[in-house]
Amino acid sequence: MASVTPCRRINRATNAFPIPENDTAFSLPSAFDALGKTHDMAAFLDDVTTTGLMVLHKGEKVYENYWHGNRADTQVAIFSCTKSFVSTLVACALRDGHIASVDDTADTYAPELKGSGYEGVRIEDILQMSSGVRWNEDYGDPNSDIARFAAAYLEPASFDAVCASLPREHEPGTYNRYNTCDTHVLGMIVSRAVGMSLTDYLQQQVWDVLGMEDDSFILVDGEGVEAAGMGLQVTLRDMAKLGQLMLRGGISPDGAKLLPDGWIAHCATASKPHLMPGKRPNASYPWGYGYQWWIPDETGVFTALGVYHQMIWVDQDRDVVIAKTTAYPEFGQDHDDEDRVDALHFAACHAIAAAAAGQ
Numbered sequence: 001m002a003s004v005t006p007c008r009r010i011n012r013a014t015n016a017f018p019i020p021e022n023d024t025a026f027s028l029p030s031a032f033d034a035l036g037k038t039h040d041m042a043a044f045l046d047d048v049t050t051t052g053l054m055v056l057h058k059g060e061k062v063y064e065n066y067w068h069g070n071r072a073d074t075q076v077a078i079f080s081c082t083k084s085f086v087s088t089l090v091a092c093a094l095r096d097g098h099i100a101s102v103d104d105t106a107d108t109y110a111p112e113l114k115g116s117g118y119e120g121v122r123i124e125d126i127l128q129m130s131s132g133v134r135w136n137e138d139y140g141d142p143n144s145d146i147a148r149f150a151a152a153y154l155e156p157a158s159f160d161a162v163c164a165s166l167p168r169e170h171e172p173g174t175y176n177r178y179n180t181c182d183t184h185v186l187g188m189i190v191s192r193a194v195g196m197s198l199t200d201y202l203q204q205q206v207w208d209v210l211g212m213e214d215d216s217f218i219l220v221d222g223e224g225v226e227a228a229g230m231g232l233q234v235t236l237r238d239m240a241k242l243g244q245l246m247l248r249g250g251i252s253p254d255g256a257k258l259l260p261d262g263w264i265a266h267c268a269t270a271s272k273p274h275l276m277p278g279k280r281p282n283a284s285y286p287w288g289y290g291y292q293w294w295i296p297d298e299t300g301v302f303t304a305l306g307v308y309h310q311m312i313w314v315d316q317d318r319d320v321v322i323a324k325t326t327a328y329p330e331f332g333q334d335h336d337d338e339d340r341v342d343a344l345h346f347a348a349c350h351a352i353a354a355a356a357a358g359q
Helices: 041-047 079-095 123-127 145-153 159-164 180-194 198-210 236-247 263-268 335-356
Strands: 007-010 031-034 037-040 050-057 060-066 216-219 232-234 302-306 310-315 320-326
Touching (some): 007 198, 031 041, 031 335, 041 335, 050 335, 060 236, 079 180, 079 198, 079 232, 079 236, 079 263, 079 302, 123 180, 145 159, 159 180, 180 198, 198 216, 236 302, 236 320, 302 335, 310 335, 320 335
Antiparallel strands (some): 007 216, 031 037, 050 060, 050 320, 216 232, 302 310, 310 320
16 A cells, blocks of 8 residues: 555564474364354365464464465554554653543643544443544445545645544443544544654654564554554564563563553553443444454454454463454445454454464
8 A cells, every 4th residue: 555545654663573483293283163154264264365464372483374475574454453552652641641541621732622522432332432522433334434534645635634524422431333543543642742753753653662573554644644544554473562561460571561551451441331342322333342442252352453354363361463464355235244254253363362372
């Protein structure tokens, strides 16, 4: 995408280092159970057009493979997995006091949101996709809000302006609706609070600290502002490094405390009834939701998800991270099919994590 769309570069870390490799032989499980059937693992990976898969156990790489021309150094558009990176930036800004509290309101930091649906909305409600702002994230609808948002990079237009144009529909903190503009607003808050672009803050707080191995890119709009909700293009191994940070409780590879106390729990736990897996009334997706991470079930697992089924899977109990890139061609055509393929991915990841942990 960086060759055909306007982007900013995030440079590989000056202290880049590879993920340690485990020499123990590991093979993916041959099958897994989901939706009342047993599925062949290899056939599933092929059917959904998997382009990359990496498995870490106890911080060591036990499996890595690529398909359809992708390689270890291929930067993939991870779409909404970007949201989980931005969540990490919110945590860093809180840690350093740039953001005083998640109880602060969005317009405290981004005053251009006054008069919009985001005025008076707490940062925590935005982190939990519960801003109450009216929004349509139907990828198959050319007239949807997400289509209008995405079009802002094609012409002299502004992601920020799209967010500032949205009205309120529900009381904040009471209704979960998946909303890419919620994450973009988090990006607006962070960049204004820290006094630098998201690109520079990602470089400083994530890429350099985690020793990311590759350059990355982030989509920008007609005004040069990053698409905080959907814009990152990264390699599989650098996706896995974010998952490993979360698995290690926010501790960086050199032992520094990168995330505030309790942050991981907020990402991995649905703290309110309208966020819980399988219990979210009128939700567009059946999965639970934390601080910009999805919660598939009640096992303690949490995951980043992007369209076409990109994912970063974090299994705390089994000490496993799975990063996956996918180019599922039917995405956005049928919402029920999206849920079905997500459910298959979740079951496959549970099976892979159990095998990696020797269970």
